Amino acid sequence: MMSAVPASEAPLGTLAAPEPEVRPDLWPSTTGRGADGALQIGGRSVGEILADAPTPVFVLDEADLRGRAATWAAAMAEEFWPGYGMNGGEAYYAGKAFLTTRVARTVLSEGLGIDTASAGELAVGVAALAEVDGEAATAHATRLGLHGNGKTCAEIRTALAHRVGHLVLDSAEEIDLAAAAVRELRESGHYAPDETGSVMLRLTTGIHAGGHEFISTAHEDQKFGISVATGAALDAARAVVTAPELTLHGLHSHIGSQIFDLAGFREAVGVVLRLRHQIAEATGVLCQEVDLGGGYGIAYTGADPVAPSPAEVARALAEAVRSLCAELGDAVPHVSVEPGRSIAGPSMVTLYTVTGLKRVELGEGAARLYVSVDGGMSDNIRPALYDAAYTALVANRRPDPEAGLVRARVVGKHCESGDVVVRDVDLPADLAVGDVLAVPATGAYGRSMASNYNLFTRPGVAWVEAGRQGWVLRPETIADLLALEGD
Numbered sequence: 185m186m187s188a189v190p191a192s193e194a195p196l197g198t199l200a201a202p203e204p205e206v207r208p209d210l211w212p213s214t215t216g217r218g219a220d221g222a223l224q225i226g227g228r229s230v231g232e233i234l235a236d237a238p239t240p241v242f243v244l245d246e247a248d249l250r251g252r253a254a255t256w257a258a259a260m261a262e263e264f265w266p267g268y269g270m271n272g273g274e275a276y277y278a279g280k281a282f283l284t285t286r287v288a289r290t291v292l293s294e295g296l297g298i299d300t301a302s303a304g305e306l307a308v309g310v311a312a313l314a315e316v317d318g319e320a321a322t323a324h325a326t327r328l329g330l331h332g333n334g335k336t337c338a339e340i341r342t343a344l345a346h347r348v349g350h351l352v353l354d355s356a357e358e359i360d361l362a363a364a365a366v367r368e369l370r371e372s373g374h375y376a377p378d379e380t381g382s383v384m385l386r387l388t389t390g391i392h393a394g395g396h397e398f399i400s401t402a403h404e405d406q407k408f409g410i411s412v413a414t415g416a417a418l419d420a421a422r423a424v425v426t427a428p429e430l431t432l433h434g435l436h437s438h439i440g441s442q443i444f445d446l447a448g449f450r451e452a453v454g455v456v457l458r459l460r461h462q463i464a465e466a467t468g469v470l471c472q473e474v475d476l477g478g479g480y481g482i483a484y485t486g487a488d489p490v491a492p493s494p495a496e497v498a499r500a501l502a503e504a505v506r507s508l509c510a511e512l513g514d515a516v517p518h519v520s521v522e523p524g525r526s527i528a529g530p531s532m533v534t535l536y537t538v539t540g541l542k543r544v545e546l547g548e549g550a551a552r553l554y555v556s557v558d559g560g561m562s563d564n565i566r567p568a569l570y571d572a573a574y575t576a577l578v579a580n581r582r583p584d585p586e587a588g589l590v591r592a593r594v595v596g597k598h599c600e601s602g603d604v605v606v607r608d609v610d611l612p613a614d615l616a617v618g619d620v621l622a623v624p625a626t627g628a629y630g631r632s633m634a635s636n637y638n639l640f641t642r643p644g645v646a647w648v649e650a651g652r653q654g655w656v657l658r659p660e661t662i663a664d665l666l667a668l669e670g671d
């Protein structure tokens with residue numbers, strides 16, 4: 185084994201203060217260390233988890249996920265309660281963060297809707313809705329939404345056939361596609377002759393927010409939404425209102441992702457509600473609903489701030505909506521949000537096995553310990569894609585305080601030098617091949633963005649709760665990959 189590098193000898197950039205063991209907002213709520221010193225989640229020690237689910241593996245703390253879903257549902261219901269002069273509020277879980285039928289059932293059962301972004305996510309949402317609310321609910325799937333730029337005719341027709349609550353159109357072309365789909369549904373008898381398709385419009389509000397340029401979504405020069413500033417959004421609203429096949433149900437804004445400061449959301453409320461007012465003046469239709477999107481940040485490392493709670497978010501949005509509606513003299517709309525990361529993110533950790541240790545001299549006495557693990561960018565693309573920071577702990581044993589710390593970089597085993605799992609972390613200096621590392625906050629955009637690069641099989645997702653364990657998603661096998669091959 186390579187010799188370890190004392191942290192004091194590795195003056196590389198700035199590293200956050202040492203990670204407090206298991207900072208509560210970084211880790212699933214049931215995480216702790218057992219008597220044997222190993223990390224435990226959901227009442228199972230890492231050893232027990234790995235006996236049934238070898239690394240690399242995502243571990244989902246189901247009680248934590250359920251708790252986060254319930255907290256969002258309660259926050260929106262409470263702050264937008266009609267008794268407060270509001271018109272009701274709800275949260276739709278953004279399934280792009282991580283979606284399986286089991287996860288969908290869990291969040292629906294806790295009172296959330298589900299926002300989907302593809303035919304696949306919509307199919308999972310519909311299947312789970314049938315299980316939770318009964319098959320009949322899928323014909324009036326008000327608890328589901330469909331998003332996305334460049335939706336296909338088939339996706340729009342499927343969403344309209346299920347009468348999803350939020351069909352969020354992203355362009356003038358999609359308005360035409362939706363009108364055509366309604367005509368087809370009327371002709372086939374699926375819709376009554378005078379039934380209309382209920383749609384929302386995604387607005388480009390011009391607000392620049394988000395943890396990285398690739399996850400900012402409301403500035404003008406990008407692919408999402410219909411511009412408010414250019415007048416295109418008002419034109420689109422006119423087109424929907426005058427189309428005999430469509431009803432303008434609401435307006436939608438999503439300003440970006442991994443946002444901690446609520447100012448951008450307040451600003452978005454202003455742009456959306458002013459446009460709503462303008463549309464009412466121009467067409468006589470005051471939309472019933474305003475969807476303010478997702479994007480609420482979470483902590484990934486000890487250097488991140490503690491994120492605003494769902495109650496704080498909901499209160500800020502409710503105050504902004506109430507005061508601007510009063511100023512404009514408009515009735516308060518129904519308000520929804522679409523949190524993804526803040527529900528799924530902290531509920532999962534990834535467990536990796538250390539497969540190699542390499543000390544690299546950097547000159548002037550500095551060195552870095554490269555820690556190879558048995559996964560990498562195929563199970564977490566976020567460091568490579570967004571330069572996202574993560575942290576890690578030794579999970580299979582209690583680190584020996586006498587061993588000291590070493591400045592380390594945890595890397596994957598793909599053929600890319602950008603294949604980094606954790607860019608900078610202090611790990612115990614006695615770290616050894618075979619140790620298990622746990623990386624927290626990998627529940628959102630981890631497994632959902634996983635790939636088969638280098639023909640890696642995508643890891644499984646194990647659920648744990650109260651000492652029990654099973655698969656949310658079983659690990660892929662090489663046979664699964666070969667089964668896709670043609671002649």
Ligand SMILES: Cc1ncc(COP(=O)(O)O)c(C=O)c1O
Nearest residue numbers: 278438441478479522523524525
């Ligand atoms: C339209 C829409 N809604 C909701 C979300 C969920 O975002 P987050 O996971 O950051 O809450 C996204 C992703 O950024 C999105 O594009």
Ligand SMILES: N[C@@H](CCCC[NH3+])C(=O)O
Nearest residue numbers: 280399441442566628629
């Ligand atoms: N996938 C991104 C967020 C984009 C969400 C969709 N608009 C992430 O990992 O942070």
